[in-house]
Each structure stands twice: as structure tokens, then as C-alpha cells.
Amino acid sequence: MAPSLELIGVSKAFGAVQALRGVSLALHAGEIHALAGENGAGKSTVVRIIGGEHQPDEGEVRLDGEPVRFGGPRDAQHRGVAVIHQEPTRFPDLNVAENVFMGRQPLRKGRRVDRRAMYRRTAELFETLGVPLDPALPTRGLSIADQQIIEIAKALATEARIIVMDEPTAALSNVEAERLFRVARTLAANGAALLFISHRLEEMYSLCQRVTVLRDGSPVTSERMTDIDHDTLVRSMVGRSVEQLFPKRETKAGAEVLTVRGLTQPGVFRDVSFAVRQGEIVGLAGLVGSGRSEVARAIFGIDDRESGTVTVAGRVLPKSNPRAAIAAGLAMVPEDRREQGLILELPIDRNTSLAQLGAVSRWGLVRSGRERSVAAEWARRLGLRFGGLGDPAGTLSGGNQQKVVLGKWLATKPEVLIVDEPTRGIDIGAKVEVHALLSDLAASGMAVLMISSELPEVLGMADRVLVMHEGRIAAELSRTEANEEAVMRAATGSAA
Amino acid sequence: MTSLLRSRESGIVIALVAVVAVTAIVNPGFLSGQGVHDLFLNASIIALLAAGQCLLVITRNIDLSVGSVMGLTAYMSGQMFLGNQGMPMIVVILAGIVLGAVCGAINGALVAIAKVPALVVTLGTLYVFRGLDYAWASATGVQQVNAYQMSPSFLEFGSGSVLGVPNLTLIAVIVVAVIAYLLKNFRSGRELYAIGSNPDAARLAGIPTGRRVFTTFVISGGLVGLAGVLHAAYFGTINAAVGSGKELAVVAAVVVGGVAIFGGSGTVLGAALGALLLTTITSALPILGVPAFWQRAVDGAALLVAISLDRTVMVRLAARLQRERNRARA
Numbered sequence: 001m002a003p004s005l006e007l008i009g010v011s012k013a014f015g016a017v018q019a020l021r022g023v024s025l026a027l028h029a030g031e032i033h034a035l036a037g038e039n040g041a042g043k044s045t046v047v048r049i050i051g052g053e054h055q056p057d058e059g060e061v062r063l064d065g066e067p068v069r070f071g072g073p074r075d076a077q078h079r080g081v082a083v084i085h086q087e088p089t090r091f092p093d094l095n096v097a098e099n100v101f102m103g104r105q106p107l108r109k110g111r112r113v114d115r116r117a118m119y120r121r122t123a124e125l126f127e128t129l130g131v132p133l134d135p136a137l138p139t140r141g142l143s144i145a146d147q148q149i150i151e152i153a154k155a156l157a158t159e160a161r162i163i164v165m166d167e168p169t170a171a172l173s174n175v176e177a178e179r180l181f182r183v184a185r186t187l188a189a190n191g192a193a194l195l196f197i198s199h200r201l202e203e204m205y206s207l208c209q210r211v212t213v214l215r216d217g218s219p220v221t222s223e224r225m226t227d228i229d230h231d232t233l234v235r236s237m238v239g240r241s242v243e244q245l246f247p248k249r250e251t252k253a254g255a256e257v258l259t260v261r262g263l264t265q266p267g268v269f270r271d272v273s274f275a276v277r278q279g280e281i282v283g284l285a286g287l288v289g290s291g292r293s294e295v296a297r298a299i300f301g302i303d304d305r306e307s308g309t310v311t312v313a314g315r316v317l318p319k320s321n322p323r324a325a326i327a328a329g330l331a332m333v334p335e336d337r338r339e340q341g342l343i344l345e346l347p348i349d350r351n352t353s354l355a356q357l358g359a360v361s362r363w364g365l366v367r368s369g370r371e372r373s374v375a376a377e378w379a380r381r382l383g384l385r386f387g388g389l390g391d392p393a394g395t396l397s398g399g400n401q402q403k404v405v406l407g408k409w410l411a412t413k414p415e416v417l418i419v420d421e422p423t424r425g426i427d428i429g430a431k432v433e434v435h436a437l438l439s440d441l442a443a444s445g446m447a448v449l450m451i452s453s454e455l456p457e458v459l460g461m462a463d464r465v466l467v468m469h470e471g472r473i474a475a476e477l478s479r480t481e482a483n484e485e486a487v488m489r490a491a492t493g494s495a496a
Numbered sequence: 497m498t499s500l501l502r503s504r505e506s507g508i509v510i511a512l513v514a515v516v517a518v519t520a521i522v523n524p525g526f527l528s529g530q531g532v533h534d535l536f537l538n539a540s541i542i543a544l545l546a547a548g549q550c551l552l553v554i555t556r557n558i559d560l561s562v563g564s565v566m567g568l569t570a571y572m573s574g575q576m577f578l579g580n581q582g583m584p585m586i587v588v589i590l591a592g593i594v595l596g597a598v599c600g601a602i603n604g605a606l607v608a609i610a611k612v613p614a615l616v617v618t619l620g621t622l623y624v625f626r627g628l629d630y631a632w633a634s635a636t637g638v639q640q641v642n643a644y645q646m647s648p649s650f651l652e653f654g655s656g657s658v659l660g661v662p663n664l665t666l667i668a669v670i671v672v673a674v675i676a677y678l679l680k681n682f683r684s685g686r687e688l689y690a691i692g693s694n695p696d697a698a699r700l701a702g703i704p705t706g707r708r709v710f711t712t713f714v715i716s717g718g719l720v721g722l723a724g725v726l727h728a729a730y731f732g733t734i735n736a737a738v739g740s741g742k743e744l745a746v747v748a749a750v751v752v753g754g755v756a757i758f759g760g761s762g763t764v765l766g767a768a769l770g771a772l773l774l775t776t777i778t779s780a781l782p783i784l785g786v787p788a789f790w791q792r793a794v795d796g797a798a799l800l801v802a803i804s805l806d807r808t809v810m811v812r813l814a815a816r817l818q819r820e821r822n823r824a825r826a
Contacts, residue, residue, distance in 0.1 A: 051700075053700075072702070073699065073700050073701075073702050074702030074703075074704070077702050078702075083700075085700065089694065089696065089697035089700050089701070090694065090697060091689070091690050091693035091694050091697060091698070091760065092693055092694065092760070093689060093692070093693040093756070093759075093760030093761040094686075094689060094690065094693060094760075098686060098689075098690075102686065102687070102690050102698075102701045102703070103683070103687065103690070103701040103702050103703050104702075105683055105686065107683070111682065111683075112681040112682060113681055113682065113683060113686060
């Protein structure tokens with residue numbers, strides 16, 4: 001039987017950049033196919049070609065053995081292709097059901113939208129997915145996990161035969177990811193062909209039957225998942241072997257620099273107390289929605305808190321005042337680098353200087369020479385791969401964007417660094433670099449508070465692990481006590 | 497969401513009732529038949545313009561050329577009667593709608609095909625269309641068309657009424673009702689909200705965003721054309737300056753009516769009520785003894801109050817949703 005969808009010798013260039021070179025890929029009905037590669041390897045371009053957003057320069061796309069040329073996203077959808085995008089593409093002003101069915105609402109007499117059927121079918125979809133989400137809920141303010149579920153419901157609603165999942169698990173907790181895998185397996189069992197992209201290798205092994213690896217736009221290998229071992233897979237992705245994913249250096253903890261006492265915001269978190277010492281990496285674990293990021297945002301002063309104190313190096317921080325937090329030596333790398341960490345349209349150097357414009361200014365005027373030299377210094381120290389410092393930050397790959405965010409905050413010479421999901425959606429090579437950097441920073445005496453949904457990262461990097469559950473700190477585990485089971489037990493609220 | 501919008505519209509109604517009550521207490525003559533009649537006539541024309549503008553603002557666009565397009569179509573109606581005083585009314589109305597739609601199509605093509613921001617395009621066409629209007633007046637030497645030169649049936653239609661409801665108001669109510677129904681019940685209507693809420697996501701959802709935006713400009717232009725002709729029929733005296741400055745009053749009405757200026761939310765009923773509220777305030781001011789030159793300032797203040805209220809409600813709502821969600825999860 002011909003593959004449901006096949007790419008044959010596809011090449012694509014954007015201006016001078018050759019994004020894909022002769023990529024071939026066959027998606028078979030009933031099979032989940034992994035697409036692996038570092039960021040910038042061309043995975044997103046493959047996704048866009050399958051989704052009809054781009055047309056290949058060379059080579060062809062075949063649907064059930066027949067060559068096709070998609071006229072656009074809508075054409076691809078009509079032919080049974082659904083793409084679950086990495087960045088959720090929601091309409092914040094519309095409710096859940098409208099988001100799921102936009103452009104393909106069920107109709108009744110007179111081509112009018114059948115709202116009742118739409119709500120009913122949305123509720124059914126969420127039931128299939130095992131998530132209770134009210135179809136009439138406005139989507140403004142939904143968590144990323146919930147947005148991702150809506151994306152999946154969208155794909156289900158089209159009854160697509162070819163489903164592309166572009167890093168669907170990047171923002172999900174283990175429980176949520178497991179739920180997604182169940183859905184993916186069911187879809188495949190019902191005859192859909194799936195293309196699955198993830199940076200988590202364990203996920204590929206547990207979910208996929210085949211893997212195609214891209215490097216610098218070229219296909220490196222295409223194997224059955226059972227025929228390729230972990231190390232070979234990593235080597236083929238990064239083109240070298242990765243000795244250690246978590247290059248953790250042993251450090252001696254010094255004085256307490258960040259002290260949080262009784263932090264409370266009703267309905268969000270309650271009575272959160274902990275301390276971070278110099279040279280220490282403290283992991284903040286917990287399920288999505290347990291209040292981890294909210295605590296970090298309240299410490300930094302982006303969100304309000306009702307009571308509790310935050311002390312940085314002996315100075316008590318005022319509420320809701322990020323400026324004071326920065327002045328006191330606090331820095332925060334936020335969860336969503338595209339929305340909160342960077343101004344994508346601005347050049348790299350301007351992004352780097354944003355948190356400390358005062359330091360690069362004289363008489364209130366920004367000195368662009370100074371700005372550029374600071375940016376150049378951090379680009380060098382962080383091993384940033386870029387064209388020019390004047391390029392918009394949005395043109396960088398995810399891992400390099402994250403380095404710009406880190407550079408921006410490190411340039412403020414902080415004493416305490418809060419990082420929220422530091423390696424979300426970045427490739428293995430860049431992940432190792434970020435981990436090594438965090439480790440070096442701690443070794444040089446910085447106090448690091450690291451929030452992460454990836455347990456291996458927390459376990460591999462943290463000296464101590466705080467586990468949050470329902471807005472409270474449910475457990476504090478030392479590096480020796482912390483293991484996957486203990487963290488999950490605390491995070492899910494099971495008695496220890 | 498519906499309950500929020502509903503409360504938004506009821507908010508305008510409450511403001512409206514308050515303005516009317518206060519004014520009527522100061523001067524009961526405000527509620528006389530003639531006063532109310534005039535008020536509704538004036539509001540109807542703005543409401544037609546606001547209905548079209550509302551569609552555009554929902555898609556994250558704007559049309560600043562409405563005043564000029566209205567002036568152009570009103571002037572054309574006058575010219576048509578100068579050519580032939582017996583010109584059938586329906587021909588004049590249709591010609592006005594077509595001319596308005598053509599102007600809308602020019603705006604729409606520049607926005608949707610040439611991808612120039614609507615604010616810039618329509619700022620340009622605001623001057624271009626007005627310029628054409630003046631050029632036409634000076635080329636023909638007709639600075640003003642007076643009532644006696646128009647067809648009597650046309651003028652009767654403009655000031656006439658059915659069962660006490662002015663014809664113009666009937667037309668405005670029908671237009672608003674039809675648009676509200678289309679927006680709520682048809683895919684293309686829902687898609688306008690999607691386009692305004694997140695244009696990139698709308699494109700990925702397979703919505704032909706360019707075509708939708710273009711069509712919206714054409715429809716809005718047609719409504720502006722209709723409003724221009726009705727203006728001619730109601731006032732009976734036309735010059736090339738008709739409709740000057742109307743664009744800001746219309747945008748104000750739309751925003752006061754709860755249509756988010758960055759697109760994605762709002763209703764045409766709200767926009768029409770916004771038009772009614774601003775017109776009522778304008779008529780109430782002289783009765784309340786406020787000098788007429790304060791009128792603009794009061795319009796502006798109403799706009800600012802409406803926007804601040806929206807903002808406050810939005811922030812509160814987001815905070816509440818967040819809390820409920822966290823609680824639901826816990």
C-alpha cells in the first residue's frame with residue numbers, strides 16, 4: 001500500500017538559506033513516525049510543507065501515491081492533513097468551541113452555524129481526550145497545556161488522516177503528555193498516519209515506530225525505532241556524541257541570598273517559604289498549574305501577592321515592583337521566551353540591553369556602541385550562533401533565542417537567577433549548553449532557582465528539589481533523596 | 497463571554513437612560529415628539545456608518561475615509577437630481593450604494609492585496625475622496641444643491657415615517673439586525689472575529705483572510721454610500737463638505753459601543769447603541785445649558801470613560817478566570 005503521505009527529494013530555500021536538501025519521508029497509515037533533529041535542522045520547514053504553508057522548490061509531495069501540490073493551509077486541511085503547531089494558534093477573544101471549529105463549524109439549514117451541535121461535538125472531543133474543558137469557556141488566559149489540548153481537539157475535529165504534531169509535549173507535564181500519547185496511539189490504531197516531533201528522546205522510543213533524523217536540512221538516517229539505540233540517535237542528531245546531558249558541577253553552598261517567607265496569593269499559592277543559597281541550584285518541580293511559575297512571578301514582582309516577604313541579599317523587596325527586584329540583584333528568565341522573554345522584532349543587541357538600559361546610556365541617551373559591545377560580549381560568552389547583532393531576535397533558533405534571554409539577564413550581573421523552563425523547546429545540543437551554563441553560574445556563586453516540567457532536568461541539575469502541589473510546597477528533597485518516584489508522589493499529592 | 501457583552505450593551509442602555517432622564521427633568525420638552533424624532537434621525541445615519549465600521553474594527557481594521565465617502569455619495573445624489581429632477585429614488589439610492597462600495601473596494605484592495613495598514617490607506621483615501629468631491633463641485637460650478645432642486649418624493653422619504661418611526665431609523669434598525677444575524681450565525685461572520693483576534697492563526701485555520709477583509713471593506717463602503725444618500729434625503733441641502741469629520745464620531749461610537757479597537761470582539765448592536773448614546777449626549781447638551789462648543793470635549797470624554805471601563809472589566813475578568821481555573825485544578 002502506498003504511504004498516506006510521502007515527501008520525495010524535497011528541497012526548500014528561503015532567500016540564501018537552504019532550509020531543506022533532498023528530504024524524503026514516508027508516513028504510513030497506522031504508524032507514528034518521529035522526526036528528530038536539532039533546532040534549525042529543518043523540522044519546522046517539513047511541517048510547513050506538509051501543512052501546505054510552503055511549497056517545495058524541488059521534489060514532490062505524494063498523497064496516497066498521487067503527486068499533489070497544496071494550494072495553502074486550507075487545501076491541505078481539505079485533503080485530510082492536520083498540523084498541531086508548536087506555538088498554539090488560538091483566538092483569545094473566542095471561546096473553546098469556536099476555537100476548535102473555526103472555519104469548519106457544523107452547519108444547519110440555510111448554511112447557518114449549528115451552535116448547539118458545535119458545543120456538543122466539542123464536549124465529545126474533550127471526553128475522548130479525557131480532559132474536562134468547558135466548550136463555552138473563553139480561551140483568554142488558558143494555560144499552555146489547555147491551549148495544546150485545544151489544538152489536538154482541532155485536529156480531531158477535522159477527522160484528519162495525516163496528523164503532524166510539532167512538539168506537542170513541550171509545555172505538558174508527564175501526566176498530560178501520557179494522556180496525549182494515549183490519544184495519539186488511538187488515532188494511529190484507527191488508521192491515521194502521524195508525524196511526531198519532540199526533543200524528548202524517551203517519548204520517541206515509547207511512542208514511535210520509525211524515526212527520520214535531519215541535520216542542517218539534510219536527511220541523516222531513517223530507521224525503525226527498535227533498530228537505533230539512544231546514543232546513535234543522539235549522535236546522528238547533533239553530529240557528535242553528547243557525553244553528559246546534565247553537566248552538574250559539585251559546589252559548596254554559601255550564604256542565603258534569596259529568602260521567601262509565607263508568600264500567599266489567594267487561589268494561586270499559599271504560605272510558600274524557602275531559601276536559596278549562593279552556589280546552589282534549587283529545582284522547583286510540580287505539575288503545570290501547581291503554582292510554580294506564579295510563585296516565581298510574584299517573587300520577581302510581575303504578579304501581585306497578598307502577603308509574605310521576599311528578601312534578596314538582606315534587602316526586602318517591595319510588592320509588584322520588578323524594577324526594585326532587578327536593582328536588588330534578581331533576574332528572571334520567563335517561561336515563554338517568545339512572548340515574555342524577547343521582543344522578536346528587535347535586533348539581538350537591543351534585546352540584550354533591555355533589562356539594563358541605564359548601564360549602556362549616558363545622559364538618558366542609549367549609546368549604541370556600548371550596547372553593541374555588551375551584546376557582543378555575551379554572544380561570545382554564551383556561544384550564540386547568529387548572523388549579525390542587528391538581526392531581529394525572531395530569526396534565531398529556539399536555543400539561540402534562549403541564550404539571548406539569558407545574556408540579557410546575566411548582563412545585569414544578578415545575584416539570584418530565576419529560570420522558568422530554561423530548555424523548553426530547544427534542541428539537545430543547546431540544552432546541554434544551557435545546563436553547562438547554569439552549572440557554571442552556580443559554581444561562580446550565583447543562586448539559581450530553576451522551574452522545570454522535565455523531571456530528568458530537575459533531578460540532573462538541582463542540589464535541592466522543592467515540589468509544589470496545589471499552590472503549596474508539598475516536599476523538599478535533597479539531591480540524594482530526589483528521584484522520579486518521590487517527586488511525582490509529592491507533585492500529585494499522594495501521601496509519602 | 498456573552499454575558500459580558502450583554503452587560504456591556506446593557507451598560508450603554510443604562511447610560512442612555514440616565515442622560516435622557518436627567519435632560520428630561522431639566523427640560524421636559526426634550527422628550528417632545530419632534531425632539532425625539534430628530535434625535536433618532538440623526539442617530540440613524542451615524543448608526544449606519546457605525547455598523548459598517550464595526551465590521552472593520554472587528555477584523556482589526558479601520559476606515560477613516562467614511563466621512564469623505566459619505567460626502568461624495570451625498571453630493572452625487574444632488575448632482576443626479578440636477579441632471580433630472582424626476583430621477584427615480586431607487587436609482588439614486590442604488591447608485592449611492594454602488595459608489596460607496598467602489599470606494600470601499602479601493603480601500604479593501606489596498607489593505608488586503610497591497611498589504612498596507614488600513615489606518616494609512618484610509619487616511620490617504622480620506623483626502624483623495626474628499627478631493628474628488630471638491631473637484632467635482634468646482635468642475636461643474638455647483639457648490640450647493642438645494643431642496644427645491646431635488647425630487648419631492650425623495651425629500652418626503654427622507655423625513656417621512658411609518659407608524660411614527662422615521663424611515664431612516666427603520667432602515668438603520670433593519671441593517672443592524674441583518675448584520676447582527678449574519679455575524680452571529682454564519683461562518684464568514686465568525687471568521688471576521690477570528691481574523692481580528694489572531695490574524696496568523698486565522699490564516700492557519702484556512703480562513704481566506706484577504707478575501708474576508710476585502711469583502712468587509714466593500715460592505716462597509718456600501719453602507720456608507722447608503723448613509724450619504726439618506727443624508728441628502730433628510731437634509732435636502734448638499735455641498736461638497738458633507739460628512740467632514742464624521743469619521744471620528746463613527747469610530748468613537750463604535751468604541752463606546754464596546755467593539756475592541758484591536759479587533760476580535762464586539763457586536764454591531766453595541767456599535768449602534770454607541771451611536772445613539774453619543775447623538776443623545778450631543779442633543780442633550782444645549783438643553784442642559786452646556787455651550788455647544790463643549791460638545792466635542794464631551795464626546796471625547798465619553799470615549800475615554802468607555803475605554804477605561806472596558807480595560808478595568810477586562811483585567812478583572814482575566815484575574816477571575818485565572819483564579820477559577822487554579823481552583824478548578826486544585
